[in-house]
Amino acid sequence: MFASALTPAAELRPLETWHAAEFAAHLDRAREHIRPWVGPSFVTTDLAGATATLVRYAEQTARDGARIYGIWSEGTLVGGVMFVEFSAAAGTCEVGCWLEPGAEGQGLITLASRAILRWAFEERGIHRAEWRCRADNARSSAVAQRLGMTFEGVAREAWKVGDTFYDKQVWSLLTGDFAAGTSSPV
Ligand SMILES: CC(C)(COP(=O)(O)OP(=O)(O)OC[C@H]1O[C@@H](n2cnc3c(N)ncnc32)[C@H](O)[C@@H]1OP(=O)(O)O)[C@@H](O)C(=O)NCCC(=O)NCCS
Secondary structure (H helix, E strand, O other): OOOEEOOOOEEEEEOOHHHHHHHHHHHHHHHHHHOOOOOHHHOOOOHHHHHHHHHHHHHHHHOOOOEEEEEEEOOEEEEEEEEEEEEOOOOEEEEEEEEOHHHOOOOHHHHHHHHHHHHHHHHOOOOEEEEEEEOOOHHHHHHHHHOOOEEEEEEEEEEEEOOEEEEEEEEEEEHHHHHOOOOOOO
């Protein structure tokens, strides 16, 4: 099966509907850690919810839209990266990510994001990749920066969590930036 090595212990693979039970178990470890920072529809609480997320991605992938990839570390699903949006026709995509707390601090998301960005730019002809995060999500902004993305600005109070509206940062990487190797070396 397809797998891309990120480190000697970790690999990136498509996250598919048949992984639903594994994904649900992973979300039990990740849920409260990711809840403030990701879209509410991603933070499901049971197997049916985890399955629905993977089915939603599979349907969009079938239309050459959004895609989701898991990161397995020593055989355990610990997080992943996704194309929240992907349009070859428009030449644009948006990358997202998440990890369970024990997998932070190892560079897994930077490596995985770079792998899917390479595919988007070099194989699919994507011109512009975006990264959007809550303005107070320092770890997410740090990934965008590590990827060599340019900070474009803040969409004011564009991120709703519960009853609170947070500012949202927008970062981007263009195909020329990527080809020029502006991503910092890992
Ligand atoms: C955002 C999130 C995925 C970032 O995770 P992360 O572990 O900080 O990011 P990476 O996997 O790229 O790892 C970077 C860290 O590993 C270190 N590192 C070790 N080896 C590395 C390598 N080869 N390459 C890059 N960084 C490496 C970096 O120095 C950095 O450590 P630091 O935090 O002490 O500075 C994580 O904090 C998370 O899941 N948060 C909740 C959900 C969320 O916010 N999702 C994003 C929504 S926009």
